[in-house]
Amino acid sequence: MLKLAGQLTTSTSALWRGTSVRVQETERPRELLHLYDMEGCPHCRLVREALTELDLDAVIYPCPKGGDRFRNRAAELGGRERFPLLVDPGQGEVLQESTRIVAYLWRQYGSGGGPGLTARAPIGKIRSVMASATRIGAGVYAKPARRPARLLELYSFESSPYTRVVRERLCELQLPYVVRNCGKSSLGDYVLPVVREAVGMNYEPASPNRRELLARTGRVAVPYLVDPNQDNSLYESDRILEHLRHFYQI
Template sequence: MISFTVSLVFFFRAAYFVTAFLLPKTGRVNFNFNERNISSHPPSAALRMSIPNSFDTLTSGLASIARLPFGTIVSGDAKSTPPPILALYDKEGSNECRVVRERITELDLVVDVVVPSATNSRVFNDENYEYFLGKDSSAATVPRLIVQKEDIEETLVGADKIITYFEEIYGERPPVVDENDEEIKKQVVSALILFAENLPSLFRYNRGNTVAGCALPPSKPMPSMLVLYSYEGNQFCRLVREVLTELDVPYTLKSAGKGSTRRTELSDITGGSTQCPYLMDPNTGKNISDSKDIIQYLYKNYALFTPPNELLGDLSDILTPILKPVYKQLAPLQAGSGGENKVEYEATIAAAKSQIEEEIASEDIVIYTYSLSPFCTEATAVLDNLEVAYKEISLGKEWVPFLINEDGPQKRAALGEMTGQTALPHVFVSGKNVGGLYDGLLPALEDGSFWKLLKGDNK
């Protein structure tokens, strides 16, 4: 039975090692985080987004390919002085919103304020928010466009009304299928277009639909408006817009599709480059061009913390319920509980507990790790990005024999008796047990208890 259990554990551990090596890490980047307050966004514990990796780039690219040629090139019916668009309430992952954004790119429009309107956005929950729509179901309809018609502001709700408005001002979008083509061919192409409308949401499943747990709480004052040069069909622009939606941060959109006059404007700003996305932040004076750099910057300045690898989190959700009871049984056995001398075993564990108590009292933040564990690497990266001082205590490369340190099994068993957790990473703040990465550190950052513990408020 024990051999079967060990084999099972090895299988699952191998699974997460494969995941860790196939998916690039968030990296350890030195960011200057200030102390964060308690988040009051509605719970979104399952939504743990991350810095884009190669998989994100691939799926975002496929999403762009699925919608070609829409949202990429400025069309001939764009006007040099279009009527002002005051605001667009938008959800990045919505098919209807995507159709509107595509047309905005093709018409080379500027949107004064794009208001992210994810399911649990402050748009629907915070009555003090400048862009609050309401809590009833009628207010939840997006996209929603506010336009200036002479001296009157008009609100258009739903993609159909917005597209109709664009047609009235700019004319109809050129048909994809020639009017002279056979009727059957037009029907087939129309069906394919309808099918392709849903592919981006499939490729980018669950991104840009919900405010993430790391988003700043509504109590934080909104900054001056960020400015984003972007166009809908660009895969890297999509990654940035997703994060802006998930962090609930409004911004000014300057469309810069292929053929846009705004590319000259962008070239003047950058000294020759017309690369999108391009973010300008008047709050800090920073201008950033690379999508990954932009997203790291957004997490640094407009989030509670930089989240770790989201797919590793999904794997943790699967493995933890299976492996936790297994580890609980194996840890004492590995430490020698099955030996004949029970008194010696108990004395060894007592000594390990004393050492642990000394260690967690030696620094405000202490984390126990394995050097080969991707979960441990991600946990220390989160702490690094917070720019807080901490002590890392490694129990070896991994928990298995020949990889764990000489005193590792005893410490593992002692941690299990002290906290009920034998898996690593294991975080302590001000001597108090916080737990692992996904079940402890991240929730503590999201609800603010991490910072309370760090300040010494243990209530």
């Protein structure tokens, strides 16, 4: 319960940005975006929020401090070791600095809209720094781990308290993955899965990834991890963390 309270504090400090899809029917990237990211970094959080709110998937390359897998590649791409770094292969774009990246994503994929006041400097950076402070270094420092041969997939949305602990562990273990964003876009999305199931709610999600989860598993909840290396897929953060510890953490 204390762990959940801490996670709720983090999401509240960030004003729950990265919860809802803020535009509908956005233009999709020609190829998956690539984000070189450190989960505990407040600047990276702003970009992940934009990805959720624009309903965009991306390959996440975790770059924790002390990491030796992707930090050098990011430095080669950007000319310096600085995060976040976004690569849009379909447009041939490589961008650093959260303000530039967020502006680019909304301009390119936001149907002419904007991220809103609380995502802009200085408010966005202040609330994101406050949110990171509540995690006390989680998702920041590398831990020894085996590298998977194939990318994991994580169904997630940025502000989810249950998903954050999984993303932090993926970052610490330097495990690259595709984030399948599942931001909320309808009233039914805001009803807890256990409540939907208990009352037999006729739930028809609007977002593609939520529809995919419903078709694939019969329910919609996050986090949901797909690990093709172990031929396994599973819900619930505690089970996912145990899976990562057992198969990857050294």
